[in-house]
Amino acid sequence: MKANFDMEKIYEKILHEVDVGIHIVNQKGETIFYNQKMAEMESMDREEVLHKNILDVFTFSGTQHSTLVRSLKTGKRTGQKKQTYLNNRGKEITTINESFPIRQNGKIVAAAEIAKDVTQLERVIKENVFRNRTVKYTFDQIIGESCSMKTVIEEAKRATRTSSSVLIIGETGTGKELFAESIHNGSVRANGPFISQNCAAIPEDLMEGLLFGTRKGAFTGAVDRPGLFEQADGGTLLLDEINSLSYSLQAKLLRVIQEKKIRRLGDTKERNIDVRIITTMNEDPLEAIQHRRLRQDLYYRLSVVTLWIPPLRERKEDIPLLTRHFIAKYNKAFQMNVNSISPEAQAILFEHPWPGNVRELEHAIEGAMNMMMDEEEIGLENLPVPYRKMYSPKGKSEKFNFPAERKPxxxxxxxxxxxxxxxxxxxxxxxxxxxxxxxxxxxxxxxxxxxxxxxxx
Missing domain, CATH: 1.10.10 (Arc Repressor Mutant, subunit A)
Known part of the structure; x- marks a missing residue:
């Protein structure tokens, strides 16, 4: 009985779903298959590549050559090769490729390439090196005179006396990293490195190598490279959004914290580390534990000192102080001479719930000053449109007819x-x-x- 399905389409569907790039060219070097993963890795639309010569679409400069074309011409498998090249928009792509010829009846009719994307890993490493050269913040730069802010600042200052782990909890935009850097700068580790990494920004398959380092040969394209723990040795490692890590990676992190030793990915050698761990979360850790976003045993290790950064809506008395600070900041940046904010505009700042917290307030002031010319006072008309519309009499009447005092x-x-x-x-x-x-x-x-x-x- 003949099958009532098309095996060729099934194979093609599978090739588009796999987590590696696949690129096949015919004997003329023209693309005859280009899967979706390869298109994502190279930031291309498949239509831009299919049926075109590979050398007309991608640029290989210097000592770089297309491993796919090389395999097609030499009839040899290239093995695992790191390759950096440009797409047709000038974007740099870095992959680990293995290319091989395809023969039929003893003749080379095509060549195929299987590729893994390391562009993101290369970029992450470069960004970390650049971002962590210097540490900027101290407690003097934390702005707040409210009782809640004074309390948390005092607690954070006490945490500078030891090297115990610190967990900083607060909504997005409350200044968690500012507190972390201030603790580092106020401690005996101030002369050591301060390394920070957002755990939510990196795919899981790259995160382990980034944290613990890699040994050459551990996986395709791996080189001997220290991870963030080694880079932070003698200093502080800030792991932002720690609850974004997978459960398995959290278990490995717990072991490193307990044993104060790391083992690079693919290595057998253990290396001693002296690193203070500071972590941040933007949710209630007990809820994260309940919903299996945070291991309970890891939480106990990380929360030796716990700081809760209050949201801006709970310390609105700090809004005038923060507003003056941001006005001064953007006066300097924009070469302006703004010296105040009108009572009407200030009233809107007090009424707004600030879901984006201090960061949102800064953006609002920056936006207002972008709308000004020679004025010396931020007026109602200068505030960004969403704030004016939200709190205008007309805006309120259109907002579902809820009383103004309703809260989230x-x-x-x-x-x-x-x-x-x-x-x-x-x-x-x-x-x-x-x-x-x-x-x-x-x-x-x-x-x-x-x-x-x-x-x-």
Whole structure:
């Protein structure tokens, strides 16, 4: 019985789904197959490459030659080769290729290339080297006179006395990295390196090699290269958005922290390291543990010192101070002479909930000053359009007819949680153990919330 499906289309579908680039040219060097992964790696549309000569589409300069063309001409397999070249838009691409000829009846009729993308890894390494040459921030540059900010600054300063792990929790834009660098600069490690890496920015298959380093031959294209732990030896390693790491990688990270030794990917040799670990999260770690985004045992290791950075909406008394700071910053950058903000514009800044926190406020001030000419005061008309529309009388009437004082659900629930915890604490004479039992949560969970809400203990 004849099959009622097209095997050729099935094979083609599989080749487009695999996680390696596949490029096949005929004996003239014209592309006859180019899978989707290869198109993504080379930032091309498949139509730009198919049925065209490879040397008309890609540029190989200096000592670089197309391994695909070489294999086609020599009839030899090239083996694993690192190759850097330009696409037709001038973008640099770096891959690890293995090319080989395809023969039929003893004649070379085509050549195929299987490629792995290392462009991103090369870029990440370069960016880390550039970004981590200098450390900028100290506690003097943290702006805030509110009680909540003074408290967390004081706690952070105390953390400079030791090399214990620090977990910094706060929403996006609250300044977590600023606190991390300030702790490093205030510690005995200040003369050592400060290395930072956003864990969410790197694919999992690259992250392990980036963290722990690689040994030549460990995988295709691997070279002897120190990882971030070795680069940070004697200093501080900041891992931003630690809950973005996979569970398996979190387990390996835990082992490194416990043993203070690393083993490069593909190596058998263990290397001693002396690194202080600072991590950040933009969510409640207990929720992250519950939803398996953070290992509980790793959390205990990372949270020896825990800092909770308050969102801007909970310290609005700092808005005038921050506004003056950003005005001064952009006066210098734009060669302007703005010296104030009008009461109407200031009122909008106080009314806005600032989901993007201090970073959003900075962008709002920068945007306002971009709209000014010779004025010395930021007026209502200078604020970015979304803020003006959101809080204009017309804008309010169009916003679902909700009362102006309505708050986001998350913020309202947090207020209710805080008030209830305060009530239960008072009923139990501020005995944390008894209060936790009444609330039906662990003592540690209650301690965490007391710190989060800056409640009396």
């Amino acid at each position: 659900l998350k913020e309202k629930l947090a207020e209710m949680e805080k008030a209830y915890i305060e009530e239960v604490l008072a009923e139990n004479g501020y005995n944390v153990t008894r209060a936790a039992q009444t609330l039906g949560i662990s003592r540690q969970s209650l301690q965490y919330r007391l710190k989060k809400f800056a409640l009396k203990r």
